Amino acid sequence: MEPNGSLASGLGLCFRSLNKSSQLSTNLSKNSGIASPWFSTIFGTVGLASNLFALCVLLSSSRQMHSRTRSSFLIFLCGLVVTDFLGLLVTGSIIISYHFIRFKWPEVDPACHLCNYLGLSMVFFGQCPLLLGATMAGERFFGINRPFSRSTPMTKRRAWLIVGLVWAFSFSVGLLPLLGLGEYTLQYPGSWCFLTLLHDARNVTFCLIFALLGILTFALSFLFNSVSVATLCRVYHDRESVQRRRDSEVEMMVQLVGIMVIASVCWLPLLIFIVQTVLQEPPPGLAPRQLPPVTEQQLLIYLRMVTWNQILDPWVYILFRRAVLKRIYPSLRARPSIVSLYPTLMPSLRRKLTQESVLQ
Numbered sequence: 001m002e003p004n005g006s007l008a009s010g011l012g013l014c015f016r017s018l019n020k021s022s023q024l025s026t027n028l029s030k031n032s033g034i035a036s037p038w039f040s041t042i043f044g045t046v047g048l049a050s051n052l053f054a055l056c057v058l059l060s061s062s063r064q065m066h067s068r069t070r071s072s073f074l075i076f077l078c079g080l081v082v083t084d085f086l087g088l089l090v091t092g093s094i095i096i097s098y099h100f101i102r103f104k105w106p107e108v109d110p111a112c113h114l115c116n117y118l119g120l121s122m123v124f125f126g127q128c129p130l131l132l133g134a135t136m137a138g139e140r141f142f143g144i145n146r147p148f149s150r151s152t153p154m155t156k157r158r159a160w161l162i163v164g165l166v167w168a169f170s171f172s173v174g175l176l177p178l179l180g181l182g183e184y185t186l187q188y189p190g191s192w193c194f195l196t197l198l199h200d201a202r203n204v205t206f207c208l209i210f211a212l213l214g215i216l217t218f219a220l221s222f223l224f225n226s227v228s229v230a231t232l233c234r235v236y237h238d239r240e241s242v243q244r245r246r247d248s249e250v251e252m253m254v255q256l257v258g259i260m261v262i263a264s265v266c267w268l269p270l271l272i273f274i275v276q277t278v279l280q281e282p283p284p285g286l287a288p289r290q291l292p293p294v295t296e297q298q299l300l301i302y303l304r305m306v307t308w309n310q311i312l313d314p315w316v317y318i319l320f321r322r323a324v325l326k327r328i329y330p331s332l333r334a335r336p337s338i339v340s341l342y343p344t345l346m347p348s349l350r351r352k353l354t355q356e357s358v359l360q
Contacts, residue, residue: 012112014119014185014193015105016289039304040099040191044092047311051085054314072159073252076136077317079163080129080259084310087125091192094118098191105186112184116177119184119193123174123210129309130267131166133259134217137224140252144228173209182206188296197277197291197299204278211274214267221260228253251320258316266309270302 058078094114098105109115139154177183177195182203185196195210196203232249283292 012110012115013183014109014112014115016185016196016198040092040095043304043307043311044088044096047088047307048085048092050311050314050318051081051088054081054318055085057318071156072139072154073136075156075159076132076139076163077255079160079166080132080136081314081317083125083128083132083167084313087121087128088310090121091118091125095191105190115186115193116184119177119195120171120174122192122194124170126306127170127173127210127213128167129313130214130217130263131170132163133256133263134220134224135162135166137221137228137256137260140249140256141224141228144231144249144253173213176206176209181209188300192303194299194303195274197274197295198289199278199282207274207278211271214271215275218260218264218268221256221263225253225257225260229257254320255316258320259313262312262316263309266305266307266312270299270306273298273302 055078058074058081061074095118097103105115180202182205183196184193186192187194195207197207198204232253277295286292
């Protein structure tokens with residue numbers, strides 16, 4: 001593609017002016033490790049293996065689980081692991097193929113169908129883990145702080161329905177550029193497509209929707225998890241509480257907090273960068289539909305950070321399970337149940353929940 005300020009005739013809108021980009025991308029990809037194909041290859045391989053291993057452990061645990069509360073949480077975790085695995089598989093297959101085949105994108109995809117597909121996949125598989133993390137935090141918040149607001153625990157069918165709704169919502173957000181709100185364009189070094197950090201109204205709107213929605217999920221996760229952890233600390237430091245051998249609440253909260261911390265470190269820099277870039281004035285001297293070279297390189301670096309989220313997520317569950325923690329710390333003792341917060345509970349409902357606690 002010629003490095004001029006206009007689109008080549010007959011090419012789709014995804015081929016914006018990559019800011020002298022054909023020359024810039026070629027030179028930097030040879031000299032800069034961040035644009036090396038080995039980044040994508042190593043990250044993709046390690047991420048796929050990690051998520052596949054976590055999925056096998058989850059399936060094994062779910063077959064041995066009798067508690068509905070715990071099984072619904074495992075379903076949410078399973079949805080998260082499946083999302084991360086498919087995200088790496090779908091996006092990585094295109095990006096890694098480009099790095100090793102070095103196909104010419106304008107010749108392979110002149111109408112931008114592949115680019116739009118990859119851009120939608122990047123947004124979809126990016127939003128899903130954030131929304132699932134907030135969903136799990138909300139489910140644990142109500143399970144810990146309002147455990148008796150529901151007559152029965154969440155069923156597996158309802159848990160999978162919630163996961164499906166999260167997927168549907170994320171897919172709807174990813175469709176917005178294809179419906180005219182913003183656009184997906186080829187990004188430096190020409191191997192991937194993503195939302196566009198240009199300063200026209202449509203692209204700014206979509207970028208803000210994507211970034212602010214992600215930031216909102218972090219705020220909700222932090223709020224829910226903070227209250228839940230505070231409640232658990234209150235329960236487990238109450239000397240007069242009823243001693244019941246049930247510590248699954250702690251295990252789930254440790255995993256949730258780990259997922260939230262990893263997602264915050266990996267995702268917040270990208271989301272903040274997107275908001276800052278689209279809201280600040282563009283530097284002078286740029287051609288139409290052109291971004292500064294520094295912006296393009298920073299966007300790639302922040303994307304690499306996001307990739308670590310998909311690699312580390314499964315290890316939170318693999319490592320922070322009671323079976324693993326008890327091997328590391330054999331004197332780890334079970335804790336009283338969250339039910340002890342509610343001593344005035346109706347005796348019949350108490351007996352029902354006590355039976356479920358024993359099954360755990």
